[in-house]
Each structure stands twice: as structure tokens, then as C-alpha cells.
Amino acid sequence: MAKAVAVVSALCFLALASLAHAQEAFTVKGQVYCDPCRVEFQTSLSKSIEGAEVELQCRVRENGTVTVSQKATTDAIGNYELSVQGDHEEEICEVVSVSSPSQECNVPFGENKARVLLTQNNGVQGTDRYANALGYKTAEANPDCKAVLQEMGYIPDEDQI
Numbered sequence: 001m002a003k004a005v006a007v008v009s010a011l012c013f014l015a016l017a018s019l020a021h022a023q024e025a026f027t028v029k030g031q032v033y034c035d036p037c038r039v040e041f042q043t044s045l046s047k048s049i050e051g052a053e054v055e056l057q058c059r060v061r062e063n064g065t066v067t068v069s070q071k072a073t074t075d076a077i078g079n080y081e082l083s084v085q086g087d088h089e090e091e092i093c094e095v096v097s098v099s100s101p102s103q104e105c106n107v108p109f110g111e112n113k114a115r116v117l118l119t120q121n122n123g124v125q126g127t128d129r130y131a132n133a134l135g136y137k138t139a140e141a142n143p144d145c146k147a148v149l150q151e152m153g154y155i156p157d158e159d160q161i
């Protein structure tokens with residue numbers, strides 16, 4: 001009896017293992033930040049945004065059919081994670097900013113999406129995929145930005161700051 005149970009559980013394990021292999025999953029990770037300098041890149045004054053919504057979308061390259069559409073919300077330190085089933089080599093996958101819950105930091109960036117390659121056939125090992133950070137800016141630049149940007153070697157336009 002014990003032997004039969006052992007055989008059955010071994011078979012179950014094998015079945016699950018092959019299923020897991022066929023249905024490989026990628027973990028897409030990224031973050032959403034607040035840019036108080038309105039330059040659309042990260043500086044030492046950037047802050048994470050908690051509760052920002054993002055959406056991962058994959059579309060078939062030739063006909064635009066949406067194959068994946070999944071939302072996620074950032075945690076207390078501005079990070080999100082999405083688990084996506086399958087290989088999406090023939091699709092264009094992007095994480096798009098959807099919303100910021102922050103009253104003072106909710107002006108969308110001009111570039112509000114980040115490409116991710118969800119396939120094992122492009123030389124990237126493992127199943128974690130990191131998306132470029134997405135962000136929102138404030139309506140007005142923080143006065144401390146000028147010094148920070150100059151220190152970074154970035155000379156801002158007078159009317160941008």
C-alpha cells in the first residue's frame with residue numbers, strides 16, 4: 001500500500017513538473033517613481049510612489065491582437081511584480097503607467113511605457129525580466145533640483161526649472 005502511494009505521488013510529481021515546464025512563467029519587475037525635477041529621469045530627489053497602477057500588455061506583432069493584459073500596483077517602496085504565463089517571442093510586450101494616487105505627483109511622463117522581452121530565445125537567462133522605471137512628475141519643480149542637476153552634470157534650461 002505504501003509502495004503504491006509512493007508510485008502515485010511520484011507520477012503526480014512528474015506530471016506537475018512537465019506541466020510547469022510547458023507553462024513557463026516570467027516575472028516582470030519594475031518601479032514607479034516621482035520626479036520632482038520634471039526631467040523624466042531619476043535623481044537623488046526622486047521618490048517611490050506607492051499604489052501606482054501599471055498594466056502589462058502584449059500584442060501580436062503582425063495584427064495587434066492583445067494577448068496579455070494584466071494590472072499591478074506598486075508596493076510601499078514603489079515596486080511592482082507581475083507573473084506572466086508562456087513565451088511571447090512573437091509579441092510586443094510593454095508595461096504602461098496607468099495611474100498615480102499621489103496628489104502632488106501625477107503628471108505623466110512623455111514616455112509612459114517600458115518594453116520587456118518575454119521569451120527564453122533572446123539570450124537572457126532565467127525568468128525575471130526588469131522593466132525600465134516609469135514615473136510621474138510634479139506640476140512645479142522642487143527648488144533644490146537646480147543644484148542636484150548641476151551636480152549630475154546636467155545644465156537645465158531656465159524655463160524647464
Ligand SMILES: *[C@@H]1O[C@H](CO)[C@@H](O)[C@H](O)[C@H]1NC(C)=O
Nearest residue numbers: 060061062063064065066090
Ligand atoms: C493575429 O495573429 C495571431 C498569430 O498569428 C493569430 O493567432 C490571431 O488569430 C490573429 N488575429 C486576428 C484578429 O487576425
